[in-house]
Structures are given as structure tokens and as C-alpha cells.
Amino acid sequence: MRTSTQRPPAPSNAQGTIKRIMLQGRYETLGMLSNGEQLIVAAVLPMLALIGLVLTDLLSDVADSAVNAATPGVLALCVVSTAFTGQGIATGFDRRYGVLRFLSTTPLGRTGLIYGKVIAVLTVLFLQVVVIGGLAAFMGWRPAPAGIPAAIVLLILGATAFTALGLLVAGTVRPEATLAITNLAWVLLAATGGILFPSTRAPDYLQPFVDLLPSAALGDSLRAALISGTTSVSGILILLAWTIIAGFAATRWFKWN
Template identity: 25%
Template sequence: MSTATTTPTSRRTNGATAAVVRTEATLFARELGSLFWILLFPTLLLAVIGLVPDFQEANPSLGGQRIIDLYVSVVVVLAMIMAAIVAMPPVIAGYRESGVLRRLRTTPMHPAALLGAQVGLHAVAVLASVVLALATARVLYDVALPGHLGWYAVALVLGTASAFSIGAVITAVSASTRVVQTVGTIVFFPMMFTSGVWMPVQTMEGWLRQTVVSTPLGAASEALNDALQGTAPALVDLAVMGGWTVVLGFVAVRLFRWE
């Protein structure tokens, strides 16, 4: 009896969720600005950086790596930042501000499905950006593809999760689209530094490096570079990303408001 009663409801819910995912995918595809910053900008930055002759020379102090080799991991983390901090939070804040999330709570489809669709779509965009960056680095500058694909995938997933957990907190504590954009801008530049955009993490020394690798994106840059070289990332880097994801995810859930 219970199966017959719940199945139609479950089907309606699944149908509504699928419809939301399709709608969000269509809307996301129209956001050409977001697509540019996530998909193309990191690769374009990599291509420009590689034009510096000295960056294509092996550096003994970096274990024989070149600066351009290091920047492959940096631009991958940059794609995460663009998706999780710049692109997604204003969309969700806009839905909250316009009452979309509140109205969805009266339908069979829970607002969490819409949030999940947004995270999923932006994560797919990050993955596409990673593939494009790796292919460009390989073709233009003969950068080796990830030597340990399994560990690279682990570092990529943890790095992406930690970046989105930061974006989730920004969204949770911001009351409006304007506020989320302001907070995102304030957070954006320190995250650019810790990810290694201004200076690759591997070139930092002393307390500066220790501080940077204790942040989720600094650890992500380190772990991705290790896997790119074919070695297992340091467990401490994986733990840093995982720990920040859990803590920030908990904070975001506690502070998030549907309206």
C-alpha cells in the first residue's frame, strides 16, 4: 500500500527535479560572461604566461620543473575560484532575493535540488576548463599530462569541493546580490594569492609558504602539482582541503537562509 502511495509522488518529484536541471542548464549556457571566466580565462592566462622565455626554462631549485609547469595547476585552481566565488554565489543570492527559493518550498521540488543543479553545472564547467588547460599546456608548451591520474582526480575533487564550500559561506552570509558581489570581491584577491596566481606556491619560502599551504586553495595547488608530476600528494594537503570543506560546509548550512 505504501509503495503505491509514494511512487507517484516520487515520480513527480523526480520529474520536477529533472525539469529544474534542464532549465538551469539552459540559463547557465546563456551566461556567456561566466562561461568565459570559468572556461577560457584560465587557459588564456596560461598561454600568455608561457610566452615569457624564462618561464620555459627548467629550474633546478624547483626540482627541474619550469614555471610554466607550475602554472598549469595554478590556472586549474583559478577556474575553481571563478566558478565557486565569482559566478555561482550571485545566481543563488538572486534566487533568494527574488523569492524563487521561497516559492519552491511549496512545490514537490525542494530548493536544495536547484542549489544542487547550480553546483553540478558549475563543477562541470570547471572540469571542462581543466581539460582545456591541460590540453593547451601540452600542445603549446610540452607540459606533461598528469602522471598519476587517480591522485589528480582526488586532488581535483577535494580542491573543487573546498572552493565551493567557500562560495557557499559567502552566499549564506550575504543578504542580497549586491552584498554577495561585494563580499566575493573582497575574498577573491586573497584567494588569487593563495592559489599561486601572483607567485606559484612552490616558489614561496618560509612562513609565507607554510601559511599559504594551510589554506584550501594553496593546498590544492600543491596537491595538483604533485599529481601532475606523477607523485602522490602529501596527505597533509589532502587533509587541509578536506578539513576546510567540512568546516565551511557546516558553517554554510547553519547560516544559510532560503529567504
Template identity: 35%
Template sequence: MKAYLSQSKAEIKLAFRQVDLLALTIGIPALILVGFSLIKVLPLPAGVTKPVTFLVPGTLALAVMGTGMIGQSIGTAVDRNYGVLKRLGATPLGRSGLMAAKITMIVVVEVFQVVLLFVVGALLGWSPKGNLAEFFLLALLATVSFTGLGLLMAGLIRYEIMTGLSSVLWFILTLISGMIFPLSKLPSWLATFSKLLPPAATSTGFYHTLGVGGSIGTSVWVSLIIWAVVAPVAAALTFKWE
């Protein structure tokens, strides 16, 4: 427990010092929310009249994905390349302790993200319509899923190409996962494929718990629960200290 708490504190301090990752995980979602709420150029789901109704849950999903998957894939690869993980491997922390510390850090960052985007959304005329308890449960499942995927990527992909590959993946998933562009506007085959992945499940769940209300759908819960189990297990199996 002592090793976990110590590593959690270190992870949190480091997270708020990395300006480039903060720009990706907080700055860009906030800019997208403000920009596309004021400049009405994006298509909206059926029945939605205000862009902010769609964009608040979408940018929150984008922020969670950026922090959990993209941030951890790059950050962990950098730590391994510079020998940080090797030194941690000699401590009592262990793989599960490191993963728990990273998830703790991500939750802290996400609390800041949620507060910021909620405030910005409210200033733009947004108000939540849905079940906030379900939103926080979805956010927790998404966090575990994305963190597991980020660590899995860090275990499988070479450091030299990690930043470029993660950035491309972030851009593609942003476009096809219902975060700033509705899934209903995508080709049916692409929308069907996207719904199998955690980014689309997260954005769909957030849309119903924060945007328009209504039933989330069993498929969203099933998808996120499966990914929240499979991704961390796969990450643990492929994790390397050096």
C-alpha cells in the same frame, strides 16, 4: 530525485548562458595559461624549467575555485535578490537538493574546463606527471569545498556588495594560493596561512598530480577533507531562501 534532476538541468543550462561567469571561470584561466607560458616573466618553483608545468595545475585550481566559490556566491546572491530561491523553496527540492544540483552543474562545467586546459597545455608542451586518479579525487573534494564556501558567502553577505567582494577575494586568493605565483616565493608567514585554505591545498595537490609528480602530502588531503565537510554544513546552517 525528480526535483534534483530538474534543477540540475536548469543549473547547467544557465551556467553556459552566463557569459560573464564563463569569462571568469574559463576564459581568464586559459588566457593566463597561454600568456604566462609564452611570456616568461613569473617566478617558478625550484626544479621547474617550463612555465606550463606549473601553470596547467595552477590555472585548473583557479578555474575550480572560480566556478565553485566565486560563481556560486554571486549567482546564489542574485537568485535570492530576484526571488528565484524563494520560489525554489516552495518545491520539494530542499537545501540539500539545491546544493546537490549546484555541485552537479559545477562538475559538468569543470569537465569542460579540464578538457580545455589539458588541450591548451598539451599544445604548449605540457604532459601530466603524476596520478590522474588522485587529481580527480582532489578535484571532487575541492569542488565540494568551494561550492560550500560560495553558498556560505551568499548566506552571510549582502547582495549589494557580493560581486565586488567576491572579485576582490578572487584576485587575492589567485595571488597567494600558489596558482600563478609559487607558495615558496611568498613570505613564510603568508605561505603558512595560505596552506590552511582550500585554494592553496588545491593548487598544491594539482601541482603534484599534474605537474611534477611525487607525494602530495598528508596536509593537503586533511585540509581538503575538512573543508569539504565543514563548508557545506556551514552553508546549510546559514542558507536563506529569501
């Protein structure tokens, strides 16, 4: 009696694509966690910002306590630090040293590269939220429970939007320019872009422009969610619009070398 062995079915193209993206996300995550400079930007600077804002009265009119007022903005700063500054600089120098040119010869493709980086950013952001949230809770932070689901959505949208923006910069200009642009943007957005401080504190002549920035949408919406428990629909829509526009632009104009 003849017996035949059947081979397991080959994975579909969709399964193969998902697997490649997940592997790229794992590679990007390990790279970010093993880079000392990125860890300083991702963890040390936000922690220092949180401690500094809590020990001062710069946000005394925002919430009933300094830590409640400061923590949402510091979480927004974590998003910009990891998704925009960290990813932008890392990708810019990967492009210079030929890493991206090598990836361009694989089935990963531009879209897969972007998705892999988004996965890495979300993973590191989760760790940042745990660390910053734990430190803030130790200092007395009490977020509004009703706003936590909205805050999670905002963090994911913000991470996606700023990752796409970071890749757009890294994929279109020289690494030195990427380094300058992302670091300068980090400082300006943190100070006057609605991240650490409410966008209403921006100068009057900048107010209409600041209100449309993804940084203001993220920072102000997180404050509304975690301080008063309200959901900012306009903030979500602005972040969604930036995610779509920056994602399309990064996919369309990203240069591998």
C-alpha cells in the same frame, strides 16, 4: 476471464529526491553555460592566465617547462572561478530576485539546492579541464601519468569545497557584498593564496595562514600530482575538512531571502 492491469510502482522518496537534484543540476548547468559573464570568468580568464604564465618566466623554478608549471595552477583557478566566484555571484542575485524563495517552496530543500549546484559546477569544470587541458597540451603540457587519479580527486574535492564556500557567502550577505567578496577573494587567492603560484612564495608572516587555505591545498597538491606524480595526503585532508565545514555552515545558515 477478468484481466487486471497493474500500475508501475511509485518511485521511492530517495528516487524522487535524486531526480529533483539531477533536474536542478541540469538547470544550473544550462544557466551557467548561457551566462556570458560567467563564461568569461570560467574560461577566458583562465586561458589568458595560462598563456601569460607560459610566455613569462614567473614559474621557471617550479617545473622543467613553463607550461608544466602553469597548468596545474590554472586548473585550480578554474575551480575557484566556477565553484566560488561564479556560483556565489549567481546565487546571490538569484536570492535577491526571489528565485531561491520560490525554490524554498519546493521539495528540493537547502540540501538539494547545494547538491544541484555541485553537479552543475562539476559539469562545467569537466568542460573547463577539457578546454584548458587541450590548450595546454597544444602548448606542450605533459602531466605526470601517475598523478592524474589524485588530480581528479583533488579537482572534485576542490569544486565541492569552493561551491559550499560560495553558497555560504551568497546565502548570508547582500548580493553587492557577495560580488565584492568573491571577486576580491578570486584576485587575492590567485596571487597569494597558493593557486597560480606555490604557497611557499607567500610572505613569511602569512605562511602559516596560507598553508591552511583550501586554495593552497588545491594548487600545491595539483602541482605535486601533475608535475611529480605524488599524492599530497595533507592537501586532500585539508580540502576534505573545508568541504565538511563549509557544507555544514552553508546548509545551516543559508537564507533563502
